[in-house]
Structures are given as structure tokens and as C-alpha cells.
Amino acid sequence: xxxxxxxxxxxxxARYSYSIHMQISAVLQSWxxxxxxxxxxxxxxxxxxxxxxYTVHTSLDVVEEKISAxxxxxxxxxxxxxxLLYPTEDYKVYGYVTNSKVKFVIxxxxxxxxxxxxxxxxxxxxxxxxxxxxxxNPFYNPGDTIQSKAFDSIVSAMMxxxx
Amino acid sequence: LFxxxxxxxxxxxxxxxxxxxxxxxxxGEMENGRCxxxxxxMGFRVGQGLIERFTKDxxxxxxxxxxMKFICKDFWTCVFKxxxxxxxxxxxxxxxxxxNKFRLLTQLSAGKQYLEHAPKxxxxxxxxxxxxxxxxxxxxxxTAEVSVMxxxxxxxxxxxx
Numbered sequence: 493x494x495x496x497x498x499x500x501x502x503x504x505x506a507r508y509s510y511s512i513h514m515q516i517s518a519v520l521q522s523w524x525x526x527x528x529x530x531x532x533x534x535x536x537x538x539x540x541x542x543x544x545x546y547t548v549h550t551s552l553d554v555v556e557e558k559i560s561a562x563x564x565x566x567x568x569x570x571x572x573x574x575x576l577l578y579p580t581e582d583y584k585v586y587g588y589v590t591n592s593k594v595k596f597v598i599x600x601x602x603x604x605x606x607x608x609x610x611x612x613x614x615x616x617x618x619x620x621x622x623x624x625x626x627x628x629n630p631f632y633n634p635g636d637t638i639q640s641k642a643f644d645s646i647v648s649a650m651m652x653x654x655x
Numbered sequence: 656l657f658x659x660x661x662x663x664x665x666x667x668x669x670x671x672x673x674x675x676x677x678x679x680x681x682x683g684e685m686e687n688g689r690c691x692x693x694x695x696x697m698g699f700r701v702g703q704g705l706i707e708r709f710t711k712d713x714x715x716x717x718x719x720x721x722x723m724k725f726i727c728k729d730f731w732t733c734v735f736k737x738x739x740x741x742x743x744x745x746x747x748x749x750x751x752x753x754x755n756k757f758r759l760l761t762q763l764s765a766g767k768q769y770l771e772h773a774p775k776x777x778x779x780x781x782x783x784x785x786x787x788x789x790x791x792x793x794x795x796x797x798t799a800e801v802s803v804m805x806x807x808x809x810x811x812x813x814x815x816x
Binding site: 559571572589590591592593620621623624627628634 | 700703704706707708710711713714715716790791792
């Protein structure tokens with residue numbers, strides 16, 4: 493079973509009056525490796541990285557909860573996008589799980605009100621598309637950490653766009 | 656929905672891969688088991704990648720049966736341009752997928768000729784199914800049996816994780 497956790501942190505941008513922190517996380521779970529094994533973690537401001545890791549880890553429980561509730565016959569729960577997982581006082585956490593059990597988590601600063609639901613959705617779509625390409629790359633062995641430069645640049649572009 | 660560009664290409668390539676694997680093994684037919692395993696493993700990796708592509712835009716699967724139905728309908732159609740003809744299950748983790756006219760066997764024979772070689776032409780597909788299921792979070796063992804070509808049955812045994 494694979495859950496991909498991709499963590500991206502946005503960078504502080506001078507033109508905004510508040511700092512924008514964003515973290516996208518992809519977690520992989522396979523039988524041989526420990527659960528929720530991170531495949532890709534990216535942080536631009538290194539400070540508070542540990543706090544982000546912690547936030548993402550706890551959010552995975554919420555993700556599990558949401559996907560196990562799918563069986564309770566609700567049409568909109570068939571969606572891959574899970575929406576806002578939970579708000580903390582500092583961050584908003586969004587989740588997305590693919591059919592291949594790949595989990596993406598985006599953590600955004602609460603003070604960032606410019607990122608709308610639509611934009612978060614499209615970020616997840618881009619991540620999913622990019623991950624699919626990684627999966628189809630013959631040099632990628634499912635379960636390895638993601639080394640793909642193409643994937644990396646998609647992530648960078650998203651962080652720049654969001655900040 | 657994503658469909659293979661040209662099935663003849665895939666069929667020819669598939670056949671060449673089998674020939675190559677057997678020719679390049681030291682004792683050819685003597686290493687049948689090892690060759691079958693190689694083919695199955697190839698299918699596994701391909702299945703993993705394919706399922707990632709095919710499920711990119713589909714809704715989340717409800718349960719195991721939903722996943723098997725997807726394999727029988729959408730997945731089989733994408734790869735073999737037809738659906739599985741019959742799906743049976745004992746509802747306890749065993750599924751039998753019956754294809755009455757399996758695309759990779761139609762060129763071999765329409766009966767029992769070359770029957771002893773049929774397993775070689777099923778190994779890759781067994782891996783394909785196993786790999787696809789694996790990426791959907793389902794661990795399984797997939798085997799195939801054939802008695803009269805081009806019909807064959809794929810048996811999927813779900814393994815508890």
C-alpha cells in the first residue's frame with residue numbers, strides 16, 4: 493500500500509505583510525517499510541520544519557479517518573480531494589488521497605487567506621499528475637524517495653505561485 | 656478513458672519479450688519457472704504504473720469488490736480492448752476472472768495446440784493484475800489456467816496484509 497507524502501514549504505515573501513508557510517507532504521506506506529514513510533519532503537524556510545513534520549503526521553490520522561468513512565455511502569466522499577482536514581490556530585491542513593493510496597498533505601499558514609479552495613484543489617491535481625509521471629518513469633522504483641527533477645520543479649513552481 | 660494506442664504493437668512486443676527471456680536463459684525450457692517469474696515481475700511493475708495512470712481521474716473505490724470490477728471492466732478494456740467476460744467470487748477473497756477470448760492467446764491457437772506454452776503467455780498478465788492491485792492497496796497472488804485456447808481464467812487470491 494502506498495501513501496505518498498509530499499511536503500513543501502512556501503517561502504517568506506517580502507511583499508506580503510505576513511509570512512507564508514506552506515507545506516505539501518507525500519507519505520508512502522509499504523509493507524516492508526515503516527508506516528507513513530515519507531517519499532518527498534520539501535521545506536523552503538528550514539526553521540519550524542520539525543513543527544511542520546509533526547503537523548503533517550497528526551493530520552494523517554484525520555486522513556485515515558476520512559477515507560475509512562467513505563464506505564458510508566456518500567457521493568461526494570468518492571472524491572479524491574479531502575478538503576480542509578482540520579484548522580489549528582496557526583495552520584490550515586488540506587488532504588488528498590489517490591486511489592493508489594498516495595496521500596498528499598498541504599499545510600498552509602492560517603494567515604494566508606489568498607489561497608482559495610479551488611487553488612488548493614488544482615495544486616493537488618498537479619501533484620497527482622506529476623506523481624503519476626514519476627510512477628511511469630522506468631528509473632523510479634515504487635517505494636523509493638522521489639528524485640525526479642520534473643517533480644521537483646512542479647513543486648517549486650507551486651510554491652512560488654502560492655507565495 | 657485512456658486506451659492503448661495499438662494493440663498489435665503490444666502483442667508483438669509481448670511475444671518477443673517471451674522469446675527473448677527464454678532464449679537468453681542458459682538452459683531455456685529447463686528454467687521455465689525462473690522465466691515465468693521474470694515475466695510475472697515485469698508485468699507487476701507495468702501494472703503498478705498503468706494503474707496509477709488509469710485511476711488518476713476515477714472516483715475513489717468503495718471496497719475490494721469495486722476494485723475487482725474496475726480491473727475487469729475499465730482496466731481490461733484499456734489494456735485488451737475488451738472486458739472480462741465473467742467475474743466470480745466466493746466473497747472471501749478469491750476471484751476468478753474469465754476471458755473467453757484472451758487477446759494474448761488468440762494468435763496461438765483455437766484449441767489445444769501449443770497448450771503447453773500457454774502459461775508463458777499468461778505470466779506477464781498475471782503480474783499486470785497483481786501489480787495493479789498492489790498499487791490499489793490490495794495484496795494478492797494471481798495465477799492463470801487455460802484448457803482450451805483462447806479462453807482462460809485468472810485467479811486472484813487476496814492476501815490479508
